[in-house]
Amino acid sequence: xxxxxxxxxxxxxxxxxxxxxxxxxxxxxxxxxxxxxxxxxxxxxxxxxxxxxxxxxxxxxxxxxxxxxxxxxxxxxxxxxxxxxxxxxxxxxxxxxxxxxxxxxxxxxxxxxxxxxxxxxxxxxxxxxxxxxxxxxxxxxxxxxxxxxxxxxxxxxxxxxxxxxxxxxxxxxxxxxxxxxxxxxxxxxxxxxxxxxxxxxxxxxxxxxxxxxxxxxxxxxxxxxxxxxxxxxxxxxxxxxxxxxxxxxxxxxxxxxxxxxxxxxxxxxxxxxxxxxxxxxxxxxxxxxxxxxxxxxxxxxxxxxxxxxxxxxxxxxxxxxxxxxxxxxxxxxxxxxxxxxxxxxxxxxxxxxxxxxxxxxxxxxxxxxxxxxxxxxxxxxxxxxxxxxxxxxxxxxxxxxxxxxxxxxxxxxxxxxxxxxxxxxxxxxxxxxxxxxxxxxxxxxxxxxxxxxxxxxxxxxxxxxxxxxxxxxxxxxxxxxxxxxxxxxxxxxxxxxxxxxxxxxxxxxxxxxxxxxxxxxxxxxxxxxxxxxxxxxxxx
Numbered sequence: 338x339x340x341x342x343x344x345x346x347x348x349x350x351x352x353x354x355x356x357x358x359x360x361x362x363x364x365x366x367x368x369x370x371x372x373x374x375x376x377x378x379x380x381x382x383x384x385x386x387x388x389x390x391x392x393x394x395x396x397x398x399x400x401x402x403x404x405x406x407x408x409x410x411x412x413x414x415x416x417x418x419x420x421x422x423x424x425x426x427x428x429x430x431x432x433x434x435x436x437x438x439x440x441x442x443x444x445x446x447x448x449x450x451x452x453x454x455x456x457x458x459x460x461x462x463x464x465x466x467x468x469x470x471x472x473x474x475x476x477x478x479x480x481x482x483x484x485x486x487x488x489x490x491x492x493x494x495x496x497x498x499x500x501x502x503x504x505x506x507x508x509x510x511x512x513x514x515x516x517x518x519x520x521x522x523x524x525x526x527x528x529x530x531x532x533x534x535x536x537x538x539x540x541x542x543x544x545x546x547x548x549x550x551x552x553x554x555x556x557x558x559x560x561x562x563x564x565x566x567x568x569x570x571x572x573x574x575x576x577x578x579x580x581x582x583x584x585x586x587x588x589x590x591x592x593x594x595x596x597x598x599x600x601x602x603x604x605x606x607x608x609x610x611x612x613x614x615x616x617x618x619x620x621x622x623x624x625x626x627x628x629x630x631x632x633x634x635x636x637x638x639x640x641x642x643x644x645x646x647x648x649x650x651x652x653x654x655x656x657x658x659x660x661x662x663x664x665x666x667x668x669x670x671x672x673x674x675x676x677x678x679x680x681x682x683x684x685x686x687x688x689x690x691x692x693x694x695x696x697x698x699x700x701x702x703x704x705x706x707x708x709x710x711x712x713x714x715x716x717x718x719x720x721x722x723x724x725x726x727x728x729x730x731x732x733x734x735x736x737x738x739x740x741x742x743x744x745x746x747x748x749x750x751x752x753x754x755x756x757x758x759x760x761x762x763x764x765x766x767x768x769x770x771x772x773x774x775x776x777x778x779x780x781x782x783x784x785x786x787x788x789x790x791x792x793x794x795x796x797x798x799x800x801x802x803x804x805x806x807x808x809x810x811x812x813x814x815x816x817x818x819x820x821x822x823x824x825x826x827x828x829x830x831x832x833x834x835x836x837x838x839x840x841x842x843x844x845x846x847x848x849x850x851x852x853x854x855x856x857x858x859x860x861x862x863x864x865x866x867x868x869x870x871x872x873x874x875x876x877x
Contacts, residue, residue: 338406339696340825341704345402352398353661360792361388361766368392379647380633380810385797388766389654389734390662399653400643403825408649411824412817416639418444418600422831423697429831430598431605431816435631435809444600453609456596460613461621463575463593467536468507468620475569478533483512484526485614486556487540488548490603491577492516493685495614497678498607498627501808502615504675504744505623512618515556518548523555532563537574538614542597544576544583547840553587577610602831604686605816608809623805630809638817648817654796655818656825658734659708666709668726670718671738672758673803679738680712683815690819690830697827706826716757727765727789735795737762738811742802765793 340346365371365387375387375396386396403409415421418428433442433449441448466472470479485495496514499506506512513526527535537556541549553574560573570588577595578584584594595610607615608628616624638648658664669680691707713721715737726733739758743751768791774784798814800807823830846863849856855867 338827339703340402340406340827343402343405345398345405349395349398349402349657349661352395356390356392356395357662359390361390361794362791364390364392377645377647377650379637379641379645380630380814381800381807382647382810382814383797383799384647384651385799386650386654388762389657389794389796390792391654391657395657396644396650396653399657400649403643403649403653403821406825406827408821408824409643412639412820415820416442418442418449422602422829424829424832424834427831428600429602429605430600431602431608432631432635434601434606434608435628435635435813437629437632449598449600452596452598456610460595460610460616460624463595463613464616464621467617473572474533474535475564475566475572476533478531480534480536480573481510482530482535483510483538483614483617484530484535484556485512485514485538485540486516486523486549486552487514487538487577487611488516488546489685490606491540491549491611493678493682494604494607495612497682498612498615498808498812499618500678501673501675501803502619502623502627502805504803505805506619507617510618512614514614515552516548518551520555523552527556527559532560532573535560535573536617538577538617539574539587539589540577540611540613542577542579542599542603544578544580544587547843557588575613577613604689607812619805626805627809630804630806630811631813632809633806634810634813634817638813648814649821651796651814652818652821652825655708655734655822658732658794659705662732663705664708664732664734666711666731666733668733668735669710669712669738670715670735670761671712672715672754673738673740674714675744675803676738677714679714680710684710686815687819689833689836691823691826691828692835693826693828693830695828697829702826702828704826706828707822715761716754719757719761723761726793732793735762735765735793736798737795738798740800740803740807744803762795762797764789765791765795767791768793 372385372387374393376383376385415429416432418430420426420428422429428444430442430444430449433453436442436450442450467480474480492514499512515523515526539549539553557570560569567588571590574589575593576584576589577597579596581591581594585591595613597606597609597611601609608631612624638646643649655667669683671679687710688707693706694702696702725731726735737758739755768789771784771788774787779787820830845856849867853871855864859867
């Protein structure tokens with residue numbers, strides 16, 4: 338149903354009118370137990386919602402909305418393998434990829450867990466063979482370079498996790514990720530690599546994805562230019578695909594194809610065969626620990642009551658700002674350089690999932706759905722865009738992600754990093770008023786410029802240490818948050834039809850580019866651009 342038509346939504350509208358102008362300073366002053374009441378813990382994460390512009394009543398009313406819109410039932414349906422991706426008639430079973438319970442998980446009446454276990458075992462076995470020098474390159478050299486070729490979820494997920502867990506990585510292996518069809522990406526990735534020591538992973542379910550296959554064929558040409566013989570491909574390429582015929586035609590051995598399934602969406606697939614680069618680059622033990630973290634948060638999400646459920650409450654707080662305060666974006670701010678790709682990963686995860694303007698009944702929505710997701714790691718971001726968050730005209734809720742213990746003990750770096758982590762949240766919440774500025778002898782004419790209004794919301798996510806387990810739990814937390822918000826907005830989160838039109842149009846334009854012509858069906862602007870391109874592409 339349209340969420341805005343529910344009694345629960347109308348109650349939230351009335352409540353919003355009562356609390357919209359309350360300041361966080363006053364909310365903290367009025368409730369000495371505010372922090373305890375608005376802090377939740379699960380799967381190694383402590384999440385503090387107290388610096389948000391809400392009260393316990395707000396969360397209670399939001400939770401009532403989640404109950405009315407059947408969030409628990411929808412989560413259970415997903416876990417049962419029901420085809421909740423209805424526009425593509427598919428189940429959504431990424432939780433099966435990290436199911437460590439030993440219990441069956443069913444799709445179309447069949448237990449998918451034997452297949453999941455078999456693929457993980459196959460990846461583990463392959464990684465051990467590479468690490469131990471039992472799977473060698475064509476000339477007998479040990480493989481020292483791994484190049485993952487993919488796009489979207491088959492690139493962003495593994496790349497983000499590899500960077501996040503680089504501390505635990507196998508330092509004798511160099512791992513590269515190539516996605517962009519721009520030839521610069523693969524050209525630069527291959528600089529300095531020895532073809533005899535390089536293994537390529539081609540990640541494409543259909544083995545037809547334009548960007549991935551263009552890069553794969555360029556990699557193949559690079560390899561064969563050095564090694565000469567076509568049969569060398571079998572020792573230097575593996576595939577993550579379901580199109581066995583196309584894979585074998587490329588030259589990849591059948592036994593080096595790793596299966597995944599249509600009940601796994603690309604942006605939720607990193608613990609499937611798509612994670613092969615992680616099993617190789619980090620090691621099977623690290624990959625298993627990562628899956629254990631996912632599983633811990635999955636179980637919490639499915640079993641915890643509404644009031645204690647981390648993903649549900651993170652989703653509800655996001656909806657509160659998106660649909661009541663009118664916030665257009667949310668900033669993900671990890672205070673860990675290892676998580677530098679985390680915001681980019683969840684740009685895709687969130688914006689591709691919930692960037693929808695049509696509800697489940699095919700009607701245009703009359704309310705805001707998915708937010709713009711962005712961010713950079715601290716403290717670099719503080720010297721880039723925090724000015725706008727603190728004193729700009731836009732309300733930007735922030736998620737601060739931090740860790741108590743550093744992975745690299747180096748002087749007082751950790752204390753200074755975390756001092757900024759805590760200080761930025763405090764500054765956003767409470768600001769600095771005229772009295773404080775005058776007490777600092779601030780010149781009268783500068784007070785308007787140095788005044789910090791505060792009342793800028795943030796959520797703190799804190800774990801003891803960045804480990805494979807804590808990272809897995811964090812990723813699952815945001816995955817389930819996205820799912821819950823899709824339910825609340827009555828949209829389908831697991832399709833992505835919006836990416837298709839550009840792909841279709843690109844095929845016709847590619848023909849024009851290769852022919853040097855401009856088709857009559859091109860609009861005036863595109864035709865002018867193509868003419869400019871053709872004129873400038875001719876040798877001078």
